[in-house]
Each structure stands twice: as C-alpha cells, then as structure tokens.
Amino acid sequence: MPAKYFICPSGKTVTIETCLKACSQRCMFLPTLRAIAKASDRGLSEPSVTELIGGTREAYLKKITAYAVKPQDAVYAIHGSAVHTINEGYxxxxxxxxxxxxxxxxxxxxxxxxxxxxxxEGVLGDIKVTSSYKIMKALGHYKIDVPTGEFFKTGVRKGQPKSKKQWCYNGVKMVMEWALQLNYYRILLEKQGFPVNKMVIQAMCRDNNLRVASERGIDQSIYLIPIQKISNRWIKRYFKTKARALQQALNQKKLPSICKPRERWNGRKCKDYCIVAMQCPYGAKIQIQSGKFLPEVG
Ligand code: SF4
Ligand code: SF4
Incomplete structure (x- = not known):
C-alpha cells in the first residue's frame, strides 16, 4: 500500500489527495509534493528486492497500513530518483x-x-545518494586512539598518557544491504543471459563539504565501492525465506516479529527513519519516548 497521508510541518495529518488538490498555503512546490507522493508508490503488488532486504515487519506494515510520510523528511527519496533519471539520460x-x-x-x-x-561490458552499477556516515562505514574506515608519548602535566588527568586520533583503513566494510541487493540483481541479469563480472556502488555523499563529513574522513563527493560476489545458493535461500515469511504474515494477517538489529539499524531506523514506525508497537514506543512523535493537539 502506498503512503496515504502527509504530515505537515505543523504536525497536522492530511490525506495526500487533499494536500495535492486543496492546500491553500503549501510548504513546498506542488511538483515536489507530487514527486514525493509518487516516490512512495512503486505500483508493485509483489515484494521487491529492496523491500525484502529490510525487516519483514516493516515490509508487512507498508503493505497493510495507511501510513503517513513527512514531505520535509522524504526529500532525500526524490534526490535519489533525480540522480537516477540524470544518469539514465546518458x-x-x-x-x-x-x-x-x-x-x-x-x-x-x-x-x-x-x-x-x-x-x-559486464559491470553492474548501483547509485546511492547517502550520508558521509554510511560511506565511512562502507569503506571500512575508523579511528583509533594512539599514544603520543606525552603525559598530562596538570588537571584531573595529570600523569595520564596523552593520545591522538588516527585513521585506520582496514575495518569491516559495512555493505551487507548493498551486497544483498546487487547480488540479487546480478542473479536476475544472469538469468536473462547478461553476465556480471563486477558489481560496483557509486556512493554520492549528500553532506559532502560539511565539517561532519570531513571529520569522518570523507572528502570526495563520489566514491566507487566494489561489491563482492555472494553465492547464488545463499542469496536465493535468503530471499526465498524472507519472501515466504512476508507472504505467510499477509495470509495470516499476523504482525511479524520485530525487525532484526541489522534491519532496524540497531534502533536508529525505528527512531528516525522508519516510515511505518507509528504503526509498529515497538517503533511507536521508541518514537514517543524520544519525543519525536508529538500527537496533534486540537
Ligand atoms: S502542502 Fe505541506 S502544509 Fe500543505 S497540506 Fe501538503 S504537507 Fe501540509
Ligand atoms: S519501527 Fe523498527 S521494528 Fe518497527 S517496523 Fe520499523 S524498523 Fe521494524
């Protein structure tokens, strides 16, 4: 089910239809609102690869509930679509x-x-418009404290060794979701007779040039991140299991278990990014506790 409501900057909830047809004082241009409404409706009945990569509960709630999106928070989705359209034209x-x-x-x-x-000729590419945080994690870059050889001479830390931050470039590359997605696309392409020799993500940093990005060691606007092949057997079994679990929940009209820690980004998604969080008992509790969701007054 596509999103049914928009949440205005004031916190008021309106149907998307009413917003598009009748708002007398828009919070953004009408074409932008239309694009956001369209981005939430892919017109698919069967679950897609990207839906199955997320949590089964999230996919289930998106299918069965009339959820709301905040246009102000959804602009990132149309940035991604715009970048895809530009590439497609060339x-x-x-x-x-x-x-x-x-x-x-x-x-x-x-x-x-x-x-x-x-x-x-057999390169499969995927474009991501994403944050410097996610790119830093995907590259496997991290910082450690290394001793400088000096000691604090005064203050509460007097006598303790001083340290400085040092970048390391050999961390685990956190690209599991991207790897699942590209490997399934690879399988689909190969089934049609198109061999895939390489898989690469073009990650475009949306907060490039900000101080927070440079503090994360991200100083380019685009990074090419290679994705390794995962065995067809493993990938198919993974997606089959996820598709079956979703279908079973839909048939039985039964809310699936809480999304797994990876799927809910260890709680960050429930708090800030999951668009069905208010339909999910677990997510709603987190949102209300964090003061993010303020019920409309009056
Ligand atoms: S244009 Fe903005 S303020 Fe107007 S109804 Fe839509 S979301 Fe609300
Ligand atoms: S709020 Fe968290 S647990 Fe609930 S559906 Fe969203 S991601 Fe899953």
Whole structure:
C-alpha cells in the first residue's frame, strides 16, 4: 500500500489527495509534493528486492497500513530518483539502465549495466545518494586512539598518557544491504543471459563539504565501492525465506516479529527513519519516548 497521508510541518495529518488538490498555503512546490507522493508508490503488488532486504515487519506494515510520510523528511527519496533519471539520460552505447527484472521469488530494478567504468561490458552499477556516515562505514574506515608519548602535566588527568586520533583503513566494510541487493540483481541479469563480472556502488555523499563529513574522513563527493560476489545458493535461500515469511504474515494477517538489529539499524531506523514506525508497537514506543512523535493537539 502506498503512503496515504502527509504530515505537515505543523504536525497536522492530511490525506495526500487533499494536500495535492486543496492546500491553500503549501510548504513546498506542488511538483515536489507530487514527486514525493509518487516516490512512495512503486505500483508493485509483489515484494521487491529492496523491500525484502529490510525487516519483514516493516515490509508487512507498508503493505497493510495507511501510513503517513513527512514531505520535509522524504526529500532525500526524490534526490535519489533525480540522480537516477540524470544518469539514465546518458546511457548511450553498451549500457542498459533501470529495467525491472523478476523471477518466481521477487523483482528488482537495476540502475546501470554494461561498459560503465572500463572496457568490461559486464559491470553492474548501483547509485546511492547517502550520508558521509554510511560511506565511512562502507569503506571500512575508523579511528583509533594512539599514544603520543606525552603525559598530562596538570588537571584531573595529570600523569595520564596523552593520545591522538588516527585513521585506520582496514575495518569491516559495512555493505551487507548493498551486497544483498546487487547480488540479487546480478542473479536476475544472469538469468536473462547478461553476465556480471563486477558489481560496483557509486556512493554520492549528500553532506559532502560539511565539517561532519570531513571529520569522518570523507572528502570526495563520489566514491566507487566494489561489491563482492555472494553465492547464488545463499542469496536465493535468503530471499526465498524472507519472501515466504512476508507472504505467510499477509495470509495470516499476523504482525511479524520485530525487525532484526541489522534491519532496524540497531534502533536508529525505528527512531528516525522508519516510515511505518507509528504503526509498529515497538517503533511507536521508541518514537514517543524520544519525543519525536508529538500527537496533534486540537
Ligand atoms: S502542502 Fe505541506 S502544509 Fe500543505 S497540506 Fe501538503 S504537507 Fe501540509
Ligand atoms: S519501527 Fe523498527 S521494528 Fe518497527 S517496523 Fe520499523 S524498523 Fe521494524
């Protein structure tokens, strides 16, 4: 089910239809609102690859509830769509883009395939407009404290060794969700006779040039992040299990268990990003406790 309501900056909830047709004092341009409404409705009945990567509870609630989105918070979704559209307009030559492929388990729309980086014609590319935090994690960069050899001479830490932060570049690359997504697109493409030799994410930093990004060691606006192959057997089993769990919940009209820690980003998603959090007992509790959700007064 697509989103049914918008939440205005004042906190008031209106149906998207009323907002688009009748708001007398809009909080943003009408075409922007239309694009946000469209972005929440992909017109798919079967679960997509991206839906199955998230939690089963989240996917279930998106299917069965009339949820609300805040247009002010959803602008990032149309940034991503705009970047995809721009790329799609320049795919002449040995390239394919934005084609939805499906099999008996799910369906997925890849961004780019073909000769997109070098002479290899079998490169599968995906574009992400994302935060410096996520890029830092995806690159496996992290900071550690290293002793400077000096000691504090005064204050409460007198006598203790001094340390400074040092970047390390050998951390675990946190790309599980991207790897699941691209590997399934790879399987779908290969099934159609298009071999995939490489998978690459083009991560575009949306907070590039801000101090917070440079503190995270992110000083480029675009990073190319290679994605490793995962065995077809494992990937298919994973998606099959997720698709089956979702279908079972829908058939039985039964709310699935709380999303797994990875799927709910250890709680950050429930607090700040999950659009069905208020329909989820677990998410609603977190939102109310954090004061994020303020029920409309009057
Ligand atoms: S345009 Fe903005 S303020 Fe007006 S109804 Fe829609 S969301 Fe609310
Ligand atoms: S609020 Fe958290 S647990 Fe609930 S559906 Fe959203 S991500 Fe899952």
């Amino acid at each position: 795919t002449e030559g040995n390239m394919l883009s934005e084609i939805r492929l499906k099999d008996e388990i799910t369906s997925g729309k890849f961004d780019l395939y073909g000769q997109i980086i070098d002479h290899d």
